[in-house]
Amino acid sequence: MPNTCVKSWAVRALWLPPCLLLPLCLLMASCxxxxxxxxxxxxxxxxxxxxxxxxxxSIEPGRWGGEGRGAVTEEDISGAExxxxxxxxxxxxxxxxYFDFDSYALKGDDLPALRDLGNWLKENKRSSVTIExxxxxxxSIEYNMALGQKRAEAVREYLRTLGVDRGRIKTISYGKxxxxxxxxxxxxxxxxxxAHMIIE
Amino acid sequence: xxxxxxxxxVCLFFAASQAEARVYLDVFGQSxxxxxxxxxxxxxxxxxATTQSAMKQLLDKGLDLSGFLIVAPSSVIDAELxxxxxxxxxxxxxxxxxxxxxxxxxxNLQQNADGLSLDAxxxxxxxxxxxxxxxxxGGQDEWRKIINRLADDIVLAITGEKGxxxxxxxxxxxxxxxxxxxxxxxxxxxxxxxxxxxxxxVSPALSPDGRYLAFTSYREGSPHLYVVDVxxxxxxxxxREEGMKNGVTWVDSxxxxxxxxxxxxxxxxxxxxxxxxxxxILRKDGILTSPSFTKDGKKVIFVSDxxxxxxxxxxxxxxxxxxxxxxxxxYNTSPVVSPKGDLIAFVSRMxxxxxxxVMKMDGSEQRALTNGGINxxxxxxxxxxxxxxxxxxGGKGSIRLMLLNGDNKRLLNFxxxxxxxxxxxQ
Numbered sequence: 001m002p003n004t005c006v007k008s009w010a011v012r013a014l015w016l017p018p019c020l021l022l023p024l025c026l027l028m029a030s031c032x033x034x035x036x037x038x039x040x041x042x043x044x045x046x047x048x049x050x051x052x053x054x055x056x057x058s059i060e061p062g063r064w065g066g067e068g069r070g071a072v073t074e075e076d077i078s079g080a081e082x083x084x085x086x087x088x089x090x091x092x093x094x095x096x097x098y099f100d101f102d103s104y105a106l107k108g109d110d111l112p113a114l115r116d117l118g119n120w121l122k123e124n125k126r127s128s129v130t131i132e133x134x135x136x137x138x139x140s141i142e143y144n145m146a147l148g149q150k151r152a153e154a155v156r157e158y159l160r161t162l163g164v165d166r167g168r169i170k171t172i173s174y175g176k177x178x179x180x181x182x183x184x185x186x187x188x189x190x191x192x193x194x195a196h197m198i199i200e
Numbered sequence: 201x202x203x204x205x206x207x208x209x210v211c212l213f214f215a216a217s218q219a220e221a222r223v224y225l226d227v228f229g230q231s232x233x234x235x236x237x238x239x240x241x242x243x244x245x246x247x248x249a250t251t252q253s254a255m256k257q258l259l260d261k262g263l264d265l266s267g268f269l270i271v272a273p274s275s276v277i278d279a280e281l282x283x284x285x286x287x288x289x290x291x292x293x294x295x296x297x298x299x300x301x302x303x304x305x306x307x308n309l310q311q312n313a314d315g316l317s318l319d320a321x322x323x324x325x326x327x328x329x330x331x332x333x334x335x336x337x338g339g340q341d342e343w344r345k346i347i348n349r350l351a352d353d354i355v356l357a358i359t360g361e362k363g364x365x366x367x368x369x370x371x372x373x374x375x376x377x378x379x380x381x382x383x384x385x386x387x388x389x390x391x392x393x394x395x396x397x398x399x400x401x402v403s404p405a406l407s408p409d410g411r412y413l414a415f416t417s418y419r420e421g422s423p424h425l426y427v428v429d430v431x432x433x434x435x436x437x438x439x440r441e442e443g444m445k446n447g448v449t450w451v452d453s454x455x456x457x458x459x460x461x462x463x464x465x466x467x468x469x470x471x472x473x474x475x476x477x478x479x480x481i482l483r484k485d486g487i488l489t490s491p492s493f494t495k496d497g498k499k500v501i502f503v504s505d506x507x508x509x510x511x512x513x514x515x516x517x518x519x520x521x522x523x524x525x526x527x528x529x530x531y532n533t534s535p536v537v538s539p540k541g542d543l544i545a546f547v548s549r550m551x552x553x554x555x556x557x558v559m560k561m562d563g564s565e566q567r568a569l570t571n572g573g574i575n576x577x578x579x580x581x582x583x584x585x586x587x588x589x590x591x592x593x594g595g596k597g598s599i600r601l602m603l604l605n606g607d608n609k610r611l612l613n614f615x616x617x618x619x620x621x622x623x624x625x626q
Binding site: 140143173 | 403422442444461547577620
């Protein structure tokens, strides 16, 4: 267990920068090509469309968490006032944590976020959480079904040690059957080896 | 199952004893030489030309799938050879030999009010010997069955064991979360949809008598293990316990074994789906999955991560002893015991790919049969000479067939969409 944790820090440090860089490069590339080939009127129309798309995307609550305007204000105040972790808004709670290949060991750097989730669940007794366990496309269907179950249960057990009632935590494994990131790259695989939390 | 095709032996199998040793297939070591066969167009003009050519096409496909034969292309057979008669006295064997052809399959196809009738003859060009002569009869729509029987008889004549063209393949098909179980003939025809849930489904397994289908389905949201009576279309047994229940295999026509992963422990159970009796086979920390039993029921092969990574183990159900079988690599899964009980097929991670491998029952002589991609779910044919498996290499998942030694890999295409988790039925 300790070994896995140490390794995971190193692994994450390595793959995070490329995953930030890639979208940036793509964005730059696409902008450049538009400036060269597109007439002004069309470009203006396109930029308007893109701005609309950006706005449409930003209201996806699950994905962007507390980035909506109202929520940001609230968070800043609560942070400044030094409120307990339990008052974190629901939107800020962790939705995905990631695992190494063929591993269901939680990583050390995910524990604070899981503690936030656990504390929030303890304060919001009418809420419940479904934890989905997922794997990347590699390996056997059957083994990955079991591995996904173990990943979901690893999160459940951690929440239980924090004092969350087991009855409020549901686990479900999807194995490698429903990947969130397509492609056969280490980056896509890393995104698919996850426990996904649905909070209700 | 009802067969209306009548197979009548016209001549005796007087060459059966010589035929048995013609091809010897050994997965560990000796290679074998493929036999070249010519399949000139059938004689007879009462059947439509389209039926004639479809039958020849299917025969060639079946012989190629067998892995023991190379079908000589029609272009090498000149008009003179093509037009000669069916009887031994009419055949210029030296002409066939000069083309490098070892076997000649000739036939006379007739169609009348009763249906189709095919007289088929198999000759050995080296000595002009008639290996068999048979009359096949069936309805007009049964031409596939007739040809598949002929292909299987040719394989029998040269290897001593029937071919697999009359086998069926059970598999999962569908994209995304919408999947169902199907069964079809090996040649892709006679496809039947067994379920219509349009939900994620894994580990389908038909009971040996074809009566029950067991599978793990998400049709109620969570993954549960179901057994349905295929003919009557009703549920006979369900396990809705918490956790993952999958990797189901039939021990006999009434009992299933499967792994249940839930909480600290995983368990392999054996349940009788009729009497609901339950037997605990094995319980361990961590992951247990993919149980497979030897035919005598004395041993169970399974996957466990008890040493930190996925490995294959065997438990002797007599003395309770557990032995690790997979020795190399950090990821060995999906074991399945061959019908003869002498081999285990499984999946092993090798570099960046996941390969179908075989090893002996004690874990020795491990050997990879595939080369690249993500290969999974190996299953033996009932004769034990073939392995069907799912394969993914970039594109969509597909089903492949190969000989036990990895030769003659062939794509099997049924639905045109994503397919996987195949297994032989009969």
